[in-house]
Amino acid sequence: MNGILVAALMGAVGGAIGGAIAWGIEKVLKKPAAWTKLIPVITVVVAVQGALAINRGDPVEAQLDKVAPFKAMHEHYPDDYAKAVAGINAAKVKDQAAVTAAARPVLSAIVSRQIKKVDEANMMRLMALAVREGSALRDAKPASCVSLFTGAASTEDYSKSMPQALVQEDLETSAAILTQTATKPAGPATPIDPKVMGDLSVKVLGMLPEDERTAILPLLSASKPPSSEVEMRGMCDFYIALFSTALSEPEPGKTLRAMVAAGA
Numbered sequence: 001m002n003g004i005l006v007a008a009l010m011g012a013v014g015g016a017i018g019g020a021i022a023w024g025i026e027k028v029l030k031k032p033a034a035w036t037k038l039i040p041v042i043t044v045v046v047a048v049q050g051a052l053a054i055n056r057g058d059p060v061e062a063q064l065d066k067v068a069p070f071k072a073m074h075e076h077y078p079d080d081y082a083k084a085v086a087g088i089n090a091a092k093v094k095d096q097a098a099v100t101a102a103a104r105p106v107l108s109a110i111v112s113r114q115i116k117k118v119d120e121a122n123m124m125r126l127m128a129l130a131v132r133e134g135s136a137l138r139d140a141k142p143a144s145c146v147s148l149f150t151g152a153a154s155t156e157d158y159s160k161s162m163p164q165a166l167v168q169e170d171l172e173t174s175a176a177i178l179t180q181t182a183t184k185p186a187g188p189a190t191p192i193d194p195k196v197m198g199d200l201s202v203k204v205l206g207m208l209p210e211d212e213r214t215a216i217l218p219l220l221s222a223s224k225p226p227s228s229e230v231e232m233r234g235m236c237d238f239y240i241a242l243f244s245t246a247l248s249e250p251e252p253g254k255t256l257r258a259m260v261a262a263g264a
């Protein structure tokens with residue numbers, strides 16, 4: 001079920017902060033940008049698909065609870081957990097794509113409710129992990145990197161392209177966030193100012209190699225997905241640089257929560 005929570009949070013947060021980034025793109029292009037769904041804010045659990053292999057004959061609950069995020073879901077979101085179990089039981093359990101499809105809407109529902117409740121420490125932990133995961137995919141699979149950050153629906157097991165230590169960290173981080181938002185939810189954050197977000201996007205664009213910047217600016221302006229190798233690599237680098245830069249801000253946790261507040 002690799003990437004399910006990535007896509008779930010992308011859908012939950014949507015593209016509201018994309019409008020602020022479009023503001024920054026307009027400053028570069030000197031013309032209006034049509035891109036209004038550029039940078040949703042993410043969570044990860046790219047490791048779940050690789051960690052979970054449902055076997056016919058054993059109770060689904062016993063197998064799910066061996067995977068940290070599902071164990072946390074069972075403890076803190078029992079109604080959602082029951083829906084996930086029912087969906088998986090109804091699916092062809094040996095078909096990983098079917099298992100993924102069964103769990104996706106349940107996880108989407110959880111993150112839609114909980115995204116704004118992630119505290120500063122876990123938001124920093126989450127985004128730092130996302131940067132490392134994107135970087136692990138960047139060279140060999142730039143299209144997968146873009147899918148990771150944009151939340152595109154996928155049944156690909158990204159964990160196969162990552163070190164095992166990163167996979168384990170992903171599972172632990174995801175479980176921690178599910179637990180924290182249920183037991184110690186953070187209060188509302190103030191949405192990031194559009195000008196601040198726009199200035200940040202301009203700064204990040206300036207970090208990219210010229211060929212990548214040239215390749216992705218028209219995409220950002222016309223709201224088009226990347227298709228060529230340089231476009232995918234450039235978009236991947238943009239996302240990595242965006243969250244890396246946010247993490248280097250004087251108050252990174254506050255900045256990231258503000259980004260989420262603007263987009264959720």
